[in-house]
Amino acid sequence: MCRTSNPYRGFRFPAEIINQAVWLYHCFSLSLREVELILAARGIMVSYETIREWSLRFGRNYAKTLKRRRSQPGDKWFLDEVFIRIRGKLHYLWRAVDQHGNVLDVLVQSRRSKKAAKRFFRKLLKGLCYVPRVIVTDKLGSYGAAKREILPGVEHRQSRYLNNRCEVSHLPTRRRERHMRRFKSVRHAQQFLSIHAPIHNHFQLHRHRLSASGYRAARDRAFATWRDATGTALAG
Numbered sequence: 001m002c003r004t005s006n007p008y009r010g011f012r013f014p015a016e017i018i019n020q021a022v023w024l025y026h027c028f029s030l031s032l033r034e035v036e037l038i039l040a041a042r043g044i045m046v047s048y049e050t051i052r053e054w055s056l057r058f059g060r061n062y063a064k065t066l067k068r069r070r071s072q073p074g075d076k077w078f079l080d081e082v083f084i085r086i087r088g089k090l091h092y093l094w095r096a097v098d099q100h101g102n103v104l105d106v107l108v109q110s111r112r113s114k115k116a117a118k119r120f121f122r123k124l125l126k127g128l129c130y131v132p133r134v135i136v137t138d139k140l141g142s143y144g145a146a147k148r149e150i151l152p153g154v155e156h157r158q159s160r161y162l163n164n165r166c167e168v169s170h171l172p173t174r175r176r177e178r179h180m181r182r183f184k185s186v187r188h189a190q191q192f193l194s195i196h197a198p199i200h201n202h203f204q205l206h207r208h209r210l211s212a213s214g215y216r217a218a219r220d221r222a223f224a225t226w227r228d229a230t231g232t233a234l235a236g
Contacts, residue, residue, distance in 0.1 A: 074098035117146035
């Protein structure tokens with residue numbers, strides 16, 4: 001975030017409340033009205049429409065800052081696409097994760113064609129600025145066709161079973177989709193998921209792999225990065 005000006009200047013609520021609302025909305029399967037209720041229980045009277053505006057205005061900046069601050073992702077990418085229905089029409093959510101489970105990028109498109117696959121590859125490469133050692137996909141032919149043009153020297157493994165890591169990564173999106181009673185438009189889906197993925201992923205600390213003390217230390221680091229990324233100290 002910009003260090004030369006205070007992004008919270010002029011807002012009635014302090015930075016701590018704004019980033020708490022955005023954190024609750026994107027880290028847990030909560031609706032805007034449920035976040036409103038949680039804040040009300042703490043004596044903070046704010047409408048769900050305001051929380052929606054905070055999520056769009058500040059959540060986008062938070063997500064971008066977290067992506068910039070993360071360490072370079074792994075060199076093994078898992079790619080998958082899952083259908084989502086928007087206003088009765090079938091669309092596809094393309095997602096990429098690395099071998100550590102970090103979400104690299106998401107893209108909502110109306111097709112699963114070679115053109116759509118190439119567009120997703122280009123978006124990935126533009127955002128990450130490096131080439132993976134290997135990519136793992138299911139047996140959709142679009143991946144192979146796009147990979148031969150965009151990433152000709154990269155190893156490509158195709159199997160319906162090897163791609164489980166990326167398929168599991170779709171689950172938080174499925175939960176949110178049900179909770180939100182589906183996305184309202186392609187723009188709404190892309191906008192929400194581009195914010196949701198980095199924030200939600202930042203706090204997924206693989207608790208089952210860590211000791212209690214290791215988990216607490218990782219959690220403290222995650223919150224410290226979050227406070228820095230949201231500019232809480234600056235606003236204070």
